[in-house]
Every structure is written in structure tokens, then in C-alpha cells.
Amino acid sequence: MVRAQLATALVRTAARLSRMTGRGDGSVIGGRIGLAVEPRLLTVLARGRQVALVSGTNGKTTTTRLLTAALGPLGPVASNSYGANMPTGHTTALAQSPNAERAVLEVDEHYLRTVLAETRPRVVCLLNLSRDQLDRAMEVGMLADRWREVLGVLRQQTDLPPGEQTHVVANADDPLVTWAASAAPRVTWVAAGQRWQEDSWVCPQCGAHLKREGVDWACPGCDLRRPEPSWWLADDDTVAGPDGIRQPVTLQLPGRVNRSNAVTALAAAALFGVRPADAAPRLAEVASIAGRYATVERDGRTIRLLLAKNPAGWLEAFDMVDRVSPAGAAPPPVLLSINARVVDGLDTSWLYDVDYASLRGHRVLVTGDRRFDLAVRLEINEVPFEVVDAFTDALAAVPPGRLEVIANYTAFQDIRAELGRAN
């Protein structure tokens, strides 16, 4: 244990130094150092805590934040709230909150196996699976296979007391997630929505063409079908749950997708014993997450920041763009910024999986390292656009008033830095 204590102390010191020296937010470097001293540090730090994991290709960071808020009534909660979602980030998060009995950890979808084994979570939330950075990530069908394998291992937990067994909260609207999660012994199905369906036309179990009717889906070739969800959105402001629960939920976060994330958070919180009526007010307090959804005032412009990293995320972002405008005024201009650095994925092909047509009627500006890719894409999509070299040029080009910004990962971070690390 001395080794683990030393490692934990090092994690905190390194993270503090990283922040003090401005080299980073400290969420990765500390864990990296700690794990070098004690490779089992994550296991040690997770021991004795009630852990929830959140994974999927879209909405991890937001759902993690919502669930962390929802568990607030139980006491302090450790969380990797800055999206450092690999074991180094988890290690740092746990080391920095030694007294938190609970932890909510966002997990990169490729690390589910490791983190599941090391943290022995009480709850695992599985949101969705769609195409995401194929140049460095696994094809999404393969990822679903891998998840299914990992979750099947939970069947071996029969020797554990019920309080220590892992319970999965999974999105019944996503066929790939459903297939993966149905290998687990204890699943709560939530209807968390699926706007992007291009990766789930084919049954992951038998290869037949899935039939869809409204939100329902089923495979004509085998027994895979949409499970009956026990949690869903009854309407825009109400979450429905088991035993007739009808919980009003008002979020500051925009978009239907975040209301769906709230459904998942309430279902997971209920497994920790937090009633929806106690959790819902906490969800309403969440305004932005590491700059996402943040509104920043600059030079008379009211800038809202939306992060979208893959086609499914862009569809959700368009749903959030403000369409209404004061009587007689044009809808707000929209700035799109695209980079293709390593963490973004080096390949910009996915731009063609996004239909930008809903932006017609807005003034559209494009920037980022790969603004020419975006220009070619928008021209083909018949969306008029203007190319600007930098964010500051875009700011100067639009009149005072609202500006919606949608950017992918490093483009978002660049703009956030311009705005003084907006939160």
C-alpha cells in the first residue's frame, strides 16, 4: 500500500504542477506518473468506491457530467470531468478525490475492457455507437463485437453479493448497443434516441437488413429486436420511468440529445438509490461542460460554442442551432471550424456523411485547418458560405449579435483558447 500511497501523492503533485505551469489541466499527466510507479493504481484507487462508467461514441462527457450532478445528493463524487477518458485520466480523477465514495468516469469506447476490469463498476452506461475517426479507431461493427465480449464476462459475477454486481444501462434505440449489452446479465434499457442510423442498417447478430418502424426496430432474420425500455422521454420536459414515474426535467443544455442523456443519467442515478425527483434539479444546474454549450460575450457578439466530432454529433449540433430570430431579423450566422489533427482524425471524409442543408438561410462562415475541405463540401451541398482564415476574422466579419460556432475537437479547443478558455 505504501507504493500506492506514494503513487497517489505523485499524481496530485504532478497534476497541480501541470496546472500551475500552464502546461495542461493536469488530468492526464498525473495519472501517467502514478501508473508508472504503481501499475495497479487504478484498481487500488477504485477499491471500496461505487463507480459508474459512461461510454459510447457521442455524449459521454455530457452524460458523465449529468450523472455526476445527479449523484450529488449522496455526497462528493469523483469524476474525470475534462474528457480525459483513458486510464491515466481515471487514475488522476480518483487520486484527486480521495474522500469521494462514488465516482463517475467517462470511458473511451476502446478502453471499456480495461476500465471495467480495474474499477469493478456498479453501473455501466452505454450510450451509442456510430462511425468515429476510422483512421485511428476500430470500425464500429468490430467495436460492438468487442463490447459484447467484454460485457459477457459480467456473467461470471454470480459469486458477488448483489450490491457489487455490475448493472448495465443501455440505449435500446441503438441496435449495436442493444446487441452488445444483451450479453450482460443485468440490463436496464433506456430509450436514449438515435438520430444517426447510417451505421445500423444491418443486424450485428445475423447480417439481415433491420426493419424500422418509428422508433421500433427488429431483425427479420433472428431474434434481435428493440427491447422494451423502462426509461424514456415522455415529452420534451418529462422523463418517464418504471412504476409510473413521470419526472419533469428542465435543462439548460440545448437539444433533444441532451434530454436523452438526462434520461440515461436519471436511470443510472436510480440504481445508486437517488430518486428522479432528487436528481432532476441537479441536472438543471449544469450549464456547460468544459466550454461545450458555453455562451461567451466578445466585442458585442454573443458566441455559443458547440462541439461536434463525428457525423452523429453534427446532426445533433444542427438540432441545437438557434433557428428563431427576433421579428424581422435573419437567423444567427453560423461559423463552422474543422481541423484534422491526430486527435480529430486525419481523414475528413465524414464531412460527406453530414447533410448541411439545414444551415441554408443562415449566413455560414468556415474556418479551421481544413476549411477548403469544408468549402468543397458545402458547395456540393448547395449551402452558400464564406471562407475566413481564422476565428478572429470570422468575429470581425459578423455584426454584433449572436454567433453560433460548431467545431470539431482541436478546432473547438483553439477557439476556446482565443476566448480565454471559456467555460
Add this chain to the structure above:
Amino acid sequence: MPTDRSDSHLRIVWVYPDLLSTYGDRGNLHILARRAQARGIDVEMIPIAYDEPIPRGGDIYLVGGGEDRPQTLAAQRMRADGGLSAAVANGAAVLAVCAGIQLIGEYFHIDDKQIAGAGLLDLRSDRGDSRAVGELVGEVDPRLGLPLLTGFENHGGRCHLGPAANPLAKVLVGVGNDGATEGAWAGRVVGTYLHGPALSRNPALADLVLSWALDVPLSALPPIDDTWPEKLRAERLAAVLPR
């Protein structure tokens, strides 16, 4: 079956988008349509789901890339259907990208299984030692009269061409078929490992396919405004070509 332009429109058939649209493949459909329309040619876009028959009267057929499972299913369906081979025999043009080039060859490999392809090009593919991921630049077969080929590749397969298929390009950057050549063409069928919206950076390749379908020389197509595709090409080529 070259299109009779006097009484008809250009029919672009998108083969099995539900199986073969891994990454932005629809871009090629829209680019071809737009470039035809810019020349005053009416276009009909015909997506064919994999449980539908492939029509034989199309002018251009697009075959995209897919993951292993959908790719296997697509090959089986395509062979059983026979529509694509019949159309090619009638003179239709084909553009196959990414895994699509493997699909229209003689056979390809998934795991350790050999799977028969549509047999439109004299090529066979197998697994490479590593995945080829990154920018690709190639010098196109001079007989085709195209500028440098540029795009992104992401594939685990390697293609071996038989005598009846010509390499599309000589590799300058990237891997392509085998590190030396990239893609293949014969008659009016062309395949490339460039994945997704390969035509977005190669408007001249789009025009070549259009000229095949219209049965006119490439030079007969009036030029259109390519300001943004040219800026994109210049930016990408400058970023990846050795100085």
C-alpha cells in the same frame, strides 16, 4: 449502353448504400451529379438497397467501401443479382472506391476466407501486413490524361492486378495496391483505394467517368468553376508531397 443524350438523362446507380457507405461515399454520387448538371445534363440518382435488384439500364454505377461483414454480404448479393455485370457488358461506367475495388475484382479475403467478387476487373486482393492509413498521391496512367491523384486511404487489403487490368496510378505517397501502384482501370471501369468522397479532390477523375458514360472524349466536357476543389488540391498536395 452509352446514354442517348437527345432523349434521356444520366442515370447514376449507387450500389447498396446501406452496406457500402462507410465514410462519406455518398459524396461521389453528389459530385458526379453536380458536375453533370453544371453541363446541362439531367441526372437521376438511383440508390439501390441490398435487398433490391440492381437495374441494368444505368449509365454510371458507384460501388463504395464497407466493413468486413457488409462487404461479404454485398459481394454475395452482387454476384447473385448479376445486374452490374450485365450493365458493364452493355458499356456502363463504374467507379469503385476503397473496399469497392476489392469487391469488383475476382476475389478478396475476409479473415481467412476467400470471397468471390463481381469480377469486373482482373484483380485479386488479400490482406496486407499492416493497415494502410493516410494520404495518398499518385501519378495517373498518362493514357487517361488526368492530373495527380490525391486522397485518403484506409484499408487492410492489398490488390494484385492481372494482365487485363491497368494500374490507375503510380504511387508517389502512400501505399495503394502494393506500395508501387494504386487502383486499376479497364474499359469503362475504374477502381481506387482512395476511400469515401474520392472525387472531392479529383474533379478530373469525376469528369473522366462522366465522359465514359456520355461516350465523349474528356476534352469535350466544357470546363466548370473548380476554384474550391483546386484550392483544396493545392493545399493537400503541398501538405504531403516531399519538397
